[in-house]
Amino acid sequence: MSFSPLVDRLLESLRVLPGVGPKTAQRMALHLLERDREGGRRLAHIMAEALEEVGYCQRCRTLTEEELCLLCRSTRRDERLLCVVESPADMLAIEEAGGYQGQYFVLHGHLSPLDGIGPEDIGLDQLEARLDEGGIEEVILATNPTVEGEATAHYIAMQLTGSRLRLSRLAYGVPMGGELEYVDGGTLSRAFNGRLPFTGE
Amino acid sequence: MSFSPLVDRLLESLRVLPGVGPKTAQRMALHLLERDREGGRRLAHIMAEALEEVGYCQRCRTLTEEELCLLCRSTRRDERLLCVVESPADMLAIEEAGGYQGQYFVLHGHLSPLDGIGPEDIGLDQLEARLDEGGIEEVILATNPTVEGEATAHYIAMQLTGSRLRLSRLAYGVPMGGELEYVDGGTLSRAFNGRLPFTGE
Known part of the structure; x- marks a missing residue:
């Protein structure tokens, strides 16, 4: 009322x-x-x-009202690196973190057979075409560290076996600035298994 | 970016x-x-x-896209009570609290000579015309309990001295459900000065 x-x-x-x-x-x-x-x-x-007006970039599928997004039109990005993310928000987060200078590919979701979301729905045919163009040397699978994100990363990795592409995944571990007390068990055991030699850096 | x-x-x-x-x-x-x-x-x-499309109700000055707002067109409201508030949000809060069945008048602000906001800017000429129509017996000055709100209430009260209208102001005191410890000093001393006989209700 x-x-x-x-x-x-x-x-x-x-x-x-x-x-x-x-x-x-x-x-x-x-x-x-x-x-x-x-x-x-x-x-x-x-x-x-x-x-x-806003649709998908024809090259990386992020949101843009133009044919190619600002990053795909940039000549300053490393053409050998391709980072696969689930959403434009993830892409923005990585850009804001700084440091990564390669290209992106946005899935707009993850595989979810129960919801009827298959490989074409997340643009994997387009990803394959993009890789066939050549030039990419490493694909960074930066899907979310969730069950669905992991499954999607595995599916893409399987499709790419046999190609000469290097595949990588973001490192797992304890988040910076957090307190161990509040880190969940899964993350903690991953961080233990992936422990690194102490270099004092 | x-x-x-x-x-x-x-x-x-x-x-x-x-x-x-x-x-x-x-x-x-x-x-x-x-x-x-x-x-x-x-x-x-x-x-x-x-x-x-949304402008002011011609009768009570609240927000509406029609000549008269829903409350002013209602035949179920008490025509003898007029509650003067600073904003449509205050009016909504009073309506949601329930209990009040009279009319409203919305100032859209308070007097603020330093900002050049005088009586006409908060519709006091229109309020006078409204009261001249007759029918209203009590004016409830429900401006905010702030310096500006108090000053505005006093100004309106002064203008109405000599008329046969009853004037009232919302009761001051400790808020329901609060803890005395966290009530500010001004409110607490007002509540002491305005203390009521204990009836056990």
Whole structure:
């Protein structure tokens, strides 16, 4: 219940945003209506435009409104490295961490036979074509360290056996800055098994 | 930095929403683009429509796209009580608390001479006209218990001296369910001065 049908519809619609419940939706709607109509209009306009125009990069499948994304058009990236990730958010996280200078390939999900999500649905045919082009020397399988992510990495690895590509996976271990007490058992035993010689670095 | 100029603009625009920082904006944009384009399109459409159409109720000044808001058109509200609030959010909070069955008047702010906000800017001329219509017997000054809210309540009260209207203000005191230890000194001394006979209710 609120003041008017249209405001009610706005409150309802705002809840499609992740993490937005009834109270937050109300605060957002009133903020836009009372204090920032111009900003709200711009947001509505750009949101509509982005949802219409943004598709997948033809080369790496990340989100872009152009044929090729900014990274695929860049001439400064290492053409020999290809990092396979589940989502554009993972790609952004790796870019923000810095250090990696290669290419990407975005699956937009992981294999999930029970949900009917097979190899074509996550673009593995396109990944194969991309690798057939040549130039790539190492494929970094950076899918999530979850059951589905692992299974997807294994499936891709199996497909690539026989090729001369180097395959790698992100290192497992305890996260930086964490406290051992709060690290889960699976991670801890992985970190033990993968322990490294102490170099004092 | 992200994938494409348009996605970057979407991330930037989402930050007009209150409480939305760079990380939340990214999560929202990717959620809409990857998982709920239809919901996002609806949101963009309704947001644009609401920001264009929603104005003030001609009677109580709350937000509505119609001439009169739902409450002012209702025949079930007590015509003798008028509650003056600073914002539509306050009105909603009182409605959600339940119990009050009278009318409202929304100031959309409070007096603030330093910011150049005078009586006309918060609709006090319109409030006077409303009271001149007759029918109202009590005006409840439910502005915020802040310096500005108090000053605004006092200003309105002064304007109404001489009229036969009863004036009231929300009770001050300790909030329900709170612990005295954490109640601020000003509130606590108000609660002491306004102490009530114990009835065992």
